[in-house]
Amino acid sequence: MTANIKRIGSARAIDRRGAANAGVRVVVLAVALLVPLYAGSSFDLQLAELVVIYGILAVTARFMMIDAGLLAFSQIGFFAIGSYAALISVQDTGSLWPGFAVAVVGSALLALIVALLSLRLRGFFFAIFTLAFTSLVGLTANQLSFAGGSNGVQIEVPTMAPFGSLGSYDSIYWATVVVAAVVLVILERLGHGPIGLVLRASRDNEAFARGIGLAPLRQRTAAFIYCSVAASIAGVMFGLYFEFISPDSVSLEQVLLVLVMALVGGSGYFWAPFIGAAVFEVVPSLVSVSQSVIWLVAGALMALLVLVAPGGVVGLLVGGYHRLRGVSDGRPQPSEGPVVSAMDEVTRLAGPRLPAPGSAVIGGNGRSLRAEDIKVSYGGVNALSGVSFEVRGGGEFIGLVGANGSGKTTMVNVLSGFVPATSGRVLLGDTDLRRLPPERRAARGLVRTFQDGAAFRTLDIPECLDTVTVAQSRWALLVRRLRRDRRVDNVPASAISGGARQLLMIAMALARKPDFVILDEPTTALGAEESRRVIALLRQAKASGISAIIIEHHFDVVTELCDRVCVLDHGQLLAEGTPAEVAKNPSVIEAFLGTMGAVYDVGIGVGQRSPDIKLSADTQRSPDSRLTTDGQPKVAP
Amino acid sequence: MLVFWQQLVNGLVTGADYILLALGLSLVFGVLRVVNFAHGEYFMLGGLAGYVATGPLGLPYPVAVLIAIAVGALAGMVTDIAFVRPLRGKSEEAVFISTFGLSFVILYGVDLATGDSERSVNGAASGSLHLGAIIIENQQLVTVGMVVVAVGLVVALLRGSRIGTQIRAVAQDSYAAELVGIKVGRVFSVTFAIGGALGALAGVAISPLTSVNPFTGQTELITAFVIVVAGGMASMAGTAAVALCLGVAEAMVNTYLPSGDGSYTDYVFLVLVLLLRPNGLFSRSRGALGGATSVAAGG
Numbered sequence: 001m002t003a004n005i006k007r008i009g010s011a012r013a014i015d016r017r018g019a020a021n022a023g024v025r026v027v028v029l030a031v032a033l034l035v036p037l038y039a040g041s042s043f044d045l046q047l048a049e050l051v052v053i054y055g056i057l058a059v060t061a062r063f064m065m066i067d068a069g070l071l072a073f074s075q076i077g078f079f080a081i082g083s084y085a086a087l088i089s090v091q092d093t094g095s096l097w098p099g100f101a102v103a104v105v106g107s108a109l110l111a112l113i114v115a116l117l118s119l120r121l122r123g124f125f126f127a128i129f130t131l132a133f134t135s136l137v138g139l140t141a142n143q144l145s146f147a148g149g150s151n152g153v154q155i156e157v158p159t160m161a162p163f164g165s166l167g168s169y170d171s172i173y174w175a176t177v178v179v180a181a182v183v184l185v186i187l188e189r190l191g192h193g194p195i196g197l198v199l200r201a202s203r204d205n206e207a208f209a210r211g212i213g214l215a216p217l218r219q220r221t222a223a224f225i226y227c228s229v230a231a232s233i234a235g236v237m238f239g240l241y242f243e244f245i246s247p248d249s250v251s252l253e254q255v256l257l258v259l260v261m262a263l264v265g266g267s268g269y270f271w272a273p274f275i276g277a278a279v280f281e282v283v284p285s286l287v288s289v290s291q292s293v294i295w296l297v298a299g300a301l302m303a304l305l306v307l308v309a310p311g312g313v314v315g316l317l318v319g320g321y322h323r324l325r326g327v328s329d330g331r332p333q334p335s336e337g338p339v340v341s342a343m344d345e346v347t348r349l350a351g352p353r354l355p356a357p358g359s360a361v362i363g364g365n366g367r368s369l370r371a372e373d374i375k376v377s378y379g380g381v382n383a384l385s386g387v388s389f390e391v392r393g394g395g396e397f398i399g400l401v402g403a404n405g406s407g408k409t410t411m412v413n414v415l416s417g418f419v420p421a422t423s424g425r426v427l428l429g430d431t432d433l434r435r436l437p438p439e440r441r442a443a444r445g446l447v448r449t450f451q452d453g454a455a456f457r458t459l460d461i462p463e464c465l466d467t468v469t470v471a472q473s474r475w476a477l478l479v480r481r482l483r484r485d486r487r488v489d490n491v492p493a494s495a496i497s498g499g500a501r502q503l504l505m506i507a508m509a510l511a512r513k514p515d516f517v518i519l520d521e522p523t524t525a526l527g528a529e530e531s532r533r534v535i536a537l538l539r540q541a542k543a544s545g546i547s548a549i550i551i552e553h554h555f556d557v558v559t560e561l562c563d564r565v566c567v568l569d570h571g572q573l574l575a576e577g578t579p580a581e582v583a584k585n586p587s588v589i590e591a592f593l594g595t596m597g598a599v600y601d602v603g604i605g606v607g608q609r610s611p612d613i614k615l616s617a618d619t620q621r622s623p624d625s626r627l628t629t630d631g632q633p634k635v636a637p
Numbered sequence: 638m639l640v641f642w643q644q645l646v647n648g649l650v651t652g653a654d655y656i657l658l659a660l661g662l663s664l665v666f667g668v669l670r671v672v673n674f675a676h677g678e679y680f681m682l683g684g685l686a687g688y689v690a691t692g693p694l695g696l697p698y699p700v701a702v703l704i705a706i707a708v709g710a711l712a713g714m715v716t717d718i719a720f721v722r723p724l725r726g727k728s729e730e731a732v733f734i735s736t737f738g739l740s741f742v743i744l745y746g747v748d749l750a751t752g753d754s755e756r757s758v759n760g761a762a763s764g765s766l767h768l769g770a771i772i773i774e775n776q777q778l779v780t781v782g783m784v785v786v787a788v789g790l791v792v793a794l795l796r797g798s799r800i801g802t803q804i805r806a807v808a809q810d811s812y813a814a815e816l817v818g819i820k821v822g823r824v825f826s827v828t829f830a831i832g833g834a835l836g837a838l839a840g841v842a843i844s845p846l847t848s849v850n851p852f853t854g855q856t857e858l859i860t861a862f863v864i865v866v867a868g869g870m871a872s873m874a875g876t877a878a879v880a881l882c883l884g885v886a887e888a889m890v891n892t893y894l895p896s897g898d899g900s901y902t903d904y905v906f907l908v909l910v911l912l913l914r915p916n917g918l919f920s921r922s923r924g925a926l927g928g929a930t931s932v933a934a935g936g
Contacts, residue, residue, distance in 0.1 A: 071730045117911045124672040127733055128862045129911065135859055136904045143898065252855050256741055259734065292745045299741025306735045307723050 020318045024271040028055070031278075032177050036170060043285075045173055049241050050281045051274065052176050056234040058261035058273030059184050060227035065259075066267050067191055068223045069203035071127045074114065075231040076254040077134035078107050082235025083245035084141060087153040092146075096240070103232045111228035115221040131255070138250030152246025153239075169241065176237040183230045188270050190226070194470045195219050197459070201467045204456040204493075208505065211416060211449065212512050213442030213471040253295050260298045263305045266312030275313050342461075342491070342500035343533050349461055350507035353468065355544040367429030368392045369415070369446065369516050369547070374424035376410050376571075383410040384571045386424070393515050397538075397548045399558035399579065402568035408551045411568065412518045415549065416448040417441045428516070442471070448518035449505045451551075455493040464493055464504055468511045499530025503537060510541050517541065519550045523557050535560060555583070639770050644888040650777045652884020653784040654843040658857060659864035659876045660791065661713075661835030666865065668808045668828040671729065674736040675716055677858025678743040679709045679833045683840025684849035685747060687758045698761040698845070702783070705841035706834045712743070713833020717826045740854065748851040760845025776845045783842045787835065788877075794831075804828055836861075856900060863903045867910040879906070 035048040057075045064070040082103040089099020110133075118129035141147050148154075190196055202209035202216030209216055239245055261280055265272025284294050305312060311319065369391045376384040384407045391398045400408050413419035415426055417438040426433045433441055438448075456464050493501055502522060509517050522538070523531040531554075538561055541548065552558050558565055559579040567575040567588050575585045582588055662676045683705040690701035720735045762775035795801040806814040807824045815821045840853075864883060868875030883906060887899035 065730065069728070069730070071733055117908065121911070123729055124733070125866065125911070127730070128672070128866060129907065132859055132862070132904055132907055135900075139898060139900055139904075253741070256737065259737070263734070290749075292748045295741050296745035296749065299738045299745065302738030303720055303735040303742065304738075306731050306738070307720070 020266075020314055021269045021271060024265070024269055024275070024314060028271050028274040029181070032180075036173060042169060045169055046241075047281055047285060049169075049173050049176060049237075051277045052173075052180050053234045053238050053241075054258065054261055054277040054281060055274040056180050056183060057231050057258045058265075058277050059270065060187065060230045061258050062262035062267060062273050063187060063191060063270070064223060064227050065262065067196060067203070068199040068220055069123070070119075070220060070224060071123065072130045072224065072227070073127060073255050073259075074111075074130035074133045074228065075258050076250055077130075077137040078111070078228045078231035079235035079238065079254075080137050080141065080245060080250045081107055081110070082232035083239035083249070084147055084153065084235075085232075086236040086239040087155055087243070087245055088147060090240075091153060091155045096236075100236055103236050104229055107229050107232035108225050111225040112221070114228075115224050119220055119224065120217055131252075134250060134255055135252070138247045141250060142247040148246070150247055152244065152248070154244045156243060172237065172241045176241070179233060179237060183233065184271075187226065187230070190223075191270065194466075195222060197463060197467055198470055199223060200458060201456040201464075204458055205450075207418065207438075208450050208455065209467070210418075210438040211442065212447050212468060212509055213439050214467060215437075215439040253298075256295070256298055256302060260302045260305070263310075264301065264312055266314035267305075267310055269312075269314045272312060272314045279313075342496040343503055343530070345461055346500055346504045346507055347533070347537075349465055350504075350511060353465060353511040354507065354540065355510065355513045355546065367445075367515060369549075370425075370427040371411070371415060372425045372427065374411065374414055374426070375422045376407075376414060376419060377422050382571050383407050384414070384421075387411060387568065387571070387573050388424075389566050389573065389576065391516060391547050391549055393545075393547050395542050395545045395547055396564070397542055397550060397562045399562035399565040400549055400551045400568065401553070401555070401558060401565055401582075402574070405570075406568040407571040408568055409520065410571075412448065412520060412549065412551060416446065416518050439471075442512065442514070445515035446518070447509045447512050447514040447516075449502075449509050449520060449522065451521040451524060455501050455505050455508070457494040458492050460491050460493070461496070461504060464508055465511060468508050471512060497530070499526045499533070502526060503530070503534055506534060506537055510537070510546065514546060517546055517548045519548055519552075521551050521553065523552065523554055531557070555579070640892060641889075642771050644892045645885060646771060646773055646777070648885030648888030649881060650780055650846070650884070651843070651888065652881035653781045654839050655860060655864055655880035655884055656877045657784055657787055657835050657839035657842065659861045659868065659880050660788065660873065661832035661839070662861045663865045663868070663873070663876050664791075664835070665713075665828055665832040668804055669717075669721070669825055671721055671732050672736075673716065673721075673829075673832070674733055674858065675712075675720075675740040675743060676832070676836055676861055677854035677856070678740050679712055679836030679854075680840035680857040680861075681747065681849075681851060681854035682708050682712055682743065683837025683842075684758065684844040684853065685751070685756075685840075685851070686837065687841035687844045688756045688849045691759045692756065698759060701758075702838070702841050705837045709837020709840075710830040710834040712837070713829040713831070714826050716833065717829035721829070722822065722825070740858070744851055744854060751851065753851055755848040755850050757848050758841075758844040774846070780842045780846065783838065787838055791831065791835070792873075800824070800827055859900075860903055863907045863910075867906050882906075 032048070032052060036045060039045040039048065057079060061072065061075050064072045085099040085103040085106065086096060087099070089102065090096055093099075114129060114133055118126045141152070142150050191199075198209070198214050198216055198219045202214055202219075206216060235245075257280060261276030262273045264276035264279060265274065280298070309316065370388075371390075372388050374384050374387045375382070387407070389398070400411060402408050410419060414421045414424075417433065417436055417440075421434070428441070428444055428446055431444065433444075433446070436444070441447075456467065459467070493504060496504070506517075506519065506522060509519075519538070522534050526534065535557060538548065538550075542561070548561075550558070550562060552562075562579060564577060565575075565579050565582040566573055567582055567585075575582050575588045577585065658676075658680055661679065662673060665671060665673050665676075686705040686708045687698075687701045690696045690704045691698055696704075716736065716739060720739050721732055724731045724735060760776040761779050764775050766773040766775065766778070793801075795805060803814070803819050803824050804827070806817075806819060807821055807828075811821050814824070840849075840857075860883070864876055864879045867883075868877075868879040883902060886902040886906070890902050891899040
């Protein structure tokens with residue numbers, strides 16, 4: 001089965017990406033080390049120094065943008081803070097270290113403040129706020145007299161500590177290379193570890209990440225602080241080498257420059273921004289055009305990169321190489337692998353992580369999940385008007401059914417913490433969950449999956465399951481590298497079938513070992529075989545004492561899995577009982593069938609996108625309620 | 638006290654102009670859910686069109702205003718078709734990046750074509766009105782009049798026209814709008830054209846009172862962001878209130894603080910808003926877009 005998965009094209013693409021990235025890293029280090037040997041003039045070394053400094057800025061900017069999903073315009077602001085701190089410190093105290101300390105600690109604090117203010121909001125707030133931050137740094141530098149006002153700071157560095165007589169351009173260059181290598185290699189390691197995993201998972205699907213208990217805010221804040229401090233240190237090295245900084249260095253043009261460098265090399269490659277840095281430092285020094293032309297080209301290139309060549313230079317090289325070798329371009333080709341193999345893979349890898357049947361730990365600890373008089377209104381429209389029900393811990397399955405628009409999804413959004421209730425309480429045992437965000441509810445044993453099962457697009461199956469481990473233990477995995485299963489290729493979740501993805505999502509939620517799991521349409525849009533596997537997994541969960549709330553349109557699935565059914569209609573609880581009772585309930589039938597005398601089957605919620613419960617008219621007469629699930633209303637008996 | 642009243646008047650005029658500037662940005666956000674980093678450049682293009690029309694071409698100011706509107710609408714439409722539409726369905730960051738790149742293309746294209754210098758624009762009216770000791774320039778009245786007319790026209794367009802209804806429908810739910818047969822792509826382009834026209838109008842309306850150079854767009858972009866964020870994304874009343882406050886605050890800071898830099902008020906506003914009301918000061922109020930205000934899921 002593993003062999004089948006190996007055929008999926010994107011696996012090769014990711015392997016190639018790893019190889020290309022390793023190649024870029026070797027080239028970057030080699031060039032950085034060789035340049036001083038061959039530098040014909042101080043001008044050459046100066047260029048190399050600039051490439052390394054802007055490389056730090058661009059690599060960290062790319063990391064934030066691509067891996068963490070944070071578009072930060074603040075790198076130049078922190079860069080300037082570092083330069084100013086270093087130069088003012090050398091000027092006023094004769095020593096670099098006070099300034100270095102200010103650069104690191106001050107930048108970390110400022111980054112923390114920016115993160116606290118803007119990171120918990122939606123993406124554009126962060127982008128706008130970081131852009132404003134950079135402008136504010138420039139504006140402030142212009143005003144401060146000890147920072148030289150609009151003239152900036154200009155001093156002689158070579159006599160300065162800590163380098164003393166070693167304070168030559170050569171030694172500063174070497175120091176810069178070492179600093180860059182240390183800072184960036186650590187970042188690359190972090191990116192491969194649990195922090196990177198959480199960042200990528202929550203970038204791919206933030207809601208589901210929070211649903212299983214990942215709290216990306218913490219990791220994003222950490223990544224932002226780290227990258228900001230790195231930019232500040234790059235600024236320190238710039239100040240030492242060029243002995244000058246002024247408010248003019250803090251411009252939107254510089255912001256643009258860093259972002260173009262970050263993208264030009266190839267957005268998917270950690271070290272590729274050095275290619276961008278080299279291009280934008282070396283080329284302008286070789287051609288004689290006005291600065292305006294350079295900015296014009298940089299702006300155009302920036303837009304073009306996003307629009308037509310997201311792979312950048314390395315992407316084009318890798319693509320070209322493989323075209324020459326006659327290999328396919330390796331884009332994800334979901335149809336290549338048989339459906340079942342990916343599902344087997346999920347089952348095999350998730351198996352050991354799932355709670356064992358009848359395990360003593362699980363069982364809800366005697367708790368139940370209660371919704372008390374939940375009301376939700378969106379601007380005058382009542383999505384839910386006073387719904388109460390209870391799910392007992394220890395393996396009770398509740399089916400939540402109703403036509404589209406009846407309030408099912410709103411209900412589970414309230415339960416899992418994605419939508420605040422206008423009034424009413426959600427209680428887990430004795431704990432009122434009202435103020436807890438989804439990830440904290442997950443930590444207390446209430447997790448959820450989503451209907452459009454995208455899982456984590458770019459993570460492979462083992463990585464997806466690893467995110468659960470990260471969600472469970474905060475510290476253990478910080479040191480230990482995540483366990484890699486070398487037997488499987490890196491098939492991203494986006495390349496496996498919809499059924500396998502849904503199975504994977506549910507397996508992840510269950511691997512969290514929750515007391516309660518909320519499942520939003522687990523079998524919608526799945527084939528018969530896929531549904532069977534999902535149902536089997538849910539049976540296993542039930543046997544191990546996990547309780548569930550299932551939104552489900554297929555009534556046979558509800559009958560098969562659920563102990564009780566809650567029927568929602570127009571935001572109210574219409575009926576509650578065993579599946580058989582509910583199917584017979586006159587008010588349910590009346591609400592869904594309209595007239596009692598219907599002689600043919602009518603789909604509940606006719607014309608909706610997904611097949612709804614089909615109650616056949618003979619339910620009134622026959623106790624063994626026949627329910628059709630084929631989604632096709634039978635027009636005549 | 639006289640200085641205060643005089644600065645209040647000047648600040649209100651600037652603030653009124655900011656309404657136009659921010660309205661364009663907020664309209665585009667409300668309908669497309671896209672933050673346009675090139676919006677400041679429409680302002681610059683508008684002012685520049687005003688200069689070219691009234692200066693070298695010798696046309697009267699009202700004609701210059703029409704030209705500026707046309708230039709802004711065209712720029713907005715090009716932004717949508719070439720820089721935003723190809724990225725639909727990709728991450729919102731992709732649009733930030735492409736429009737951020739575009740803003741430099743416009744800025745340095747203009748810089749290379751015309752050079753970096755301050756230029757003045759001849760307005761429609763000279764002379765001034767004296768209210769006691771307070772001087773109100775006639776051009777200030779013209780500027781405010783243009784703002785009032787333009788805002789009125791936009792509201793009328795959104796509320797009372799076929800395309801306006803379509804725009805509001807797309808703002809509420811573009812998927813549903815597409816299902817009922819609205820050509821969503823066309824609505825997006827029209828919205829961008831209106832947004833661009835409003836930005837350019839803001840530029841040409843204030844240009845006789847200030848001056849025009851290729852770099853004004855960068856500061857105006859941040860001002861527009863602050864107003865839109867503080868006013869509650871896509872809330873028209875909030876946008877207007879914050880714009881007026883910001884205009885007055887800038888004038889006061891420039892006047893009363895030693896070596897005061899009015900741009901500081903932008904950032905103070907931004908920080909205060911993010912601290913106090915992260916969804917915008919007026920996030921409860923629903924603007925002309927019928928509550929396009931987005932609510933972030935979760936806590």
